[in-house]
Structure formats: structure tokens, C-alpha cells
Amino acid sequence: MSPQELDLEAYLKQIGKPLGVSDWFQMDQSRINAFADVTLDHQFIHIDAERAKSETPFGGTIAHGYLTLALLTHMLNQVAPVPKNARAQINYGLNRVRFLHPVGANARIRANVGLDSINERRKGQYLFEFDVSMQIENVKTPALMAKSLALYTF
Numbered sequence: 001m002s003p004q005e006l007d008l009e010a011y012l013k014q015i016g017k018p019l020g021v022s023d024w025f026q027m028d029q030s031r032i033n034a035f036a037d038v039t040l041d042h043q044f045i046h047i048d049a050e051r052a053k054s055e056t057p058f059g060g061t062i063a064h065g066y067l068t069l070a071l072l073t074h075m076l077n078q079v080a081p082v083p084k085n086a087r088a089q090i091n092y093g094l095n096r097v098r099f100l101h102p103v104g105a106n107a108r109i110r111a112n113v114g115l116d117s118i119n120e121r122r123k124g125q126y127l128f129e130f131d132v133s134m135q136i137e138n139v140k141t142p143a144l145m146a147k148s149l150a151l152y153t154f
Contacts, residue, residue, distance in 0.1 A: 075111035
């Protein structure tokens with residue numbers, strides 16, 4: 001069954017299992033610069049390639065951790081889209097977010113997604129907890145790990 005075909009009952013059968021891996025996503029410098037502009041975080045490690053290369057151990061600019069985290073939703077939806085019989089979805093938050101490795105400009109990242117739990121909060125409302133590990137291509141240590149929470153109404 002493809003992810004697009006999953007309804008609540010199908011997701012309930014996937015608890016404790018890996019759901020899949022997202023497509024690779026290139027973290028280009030223009031996206032990092034745009035995020036810096038939106039968040040007013042213009043720290044040189046993100047936007048000044050020459051200085052980042054000479055003054056940091058990263059070898060160049062790196063993405064903001066929160067930019068990497070913000071892309072989690074895009075990648076999560078590729079692997080675990082909204083259940084087909086859901087009426088509404090709300091981002092409920094995150095648990096245990098850890099930034100483990102910087103994402104360099106032009107690196108490719110993707111998400112490994114598992115389903116930890118589904119709990120009924122009230123009639124017709126279910127809280128899904130996804131286990132997400134964001135990988136960097138050719139890097140052993142994940143960029144980040146997090147528990148992503150989504151609240152669905154059926």
C-alpha cells in the first residue's frame with residue numbers, strides 16, 4: 001500500500017514500524033540566505049562563505065538548524081501524508097529535538113520516518129507521534145533527530 005492510500009486503520013497497523021524515507025532535498029545557499037532574511041538571523045556562518053570557510057571548522061556556510069527542522073514537515077508529508085479519511089490536521093509540536101550535525105550549503109538531506117504511536121485524545125481526534133531522523137548524504141551522523149507530533153480529526 002502506498003503512503004497516499006493510508007487511512008487511520010492502516011496507520012494503526014504501522015505503529016512501531018519504519019514508514020519510509022523521503023526524497024533527497026538540496027539545501028542550497030539561496031534558501032539559507034532567504035531563511036536568514038525571514039528570521040533576521042544573519043550570522044556569518046550561514047551567509048558569508050569566505051568567512052565561514054576561514055573562521056569555522058565547517059569548511060563553508062551551514063544551514064540554520066531551524067531551517068533544517070522547518071523542512072521536516074515537507075519530508076514527513078512525502079512519507080506519511082495526511083490519512084486519506086482525515087478531516088483536519090494540526091501540527092501539535094515536537095519532542096526531543098536534537099541538532100547533531102551541521103548541514104553544509106549544497107548538501108543533500110532526507111528524512112527517515114517511523115511511527116511511534118497513535119493515541120486517541122478524544123472521540124475522532126488522534127495524536128500521531130512520528131520518529132524522524134534527518135540524514136545528510138555521505139555523512140554518518142544525522143543532521144537532526146526529533147519526535148514530530150500531528151493531531152488529526154476524523
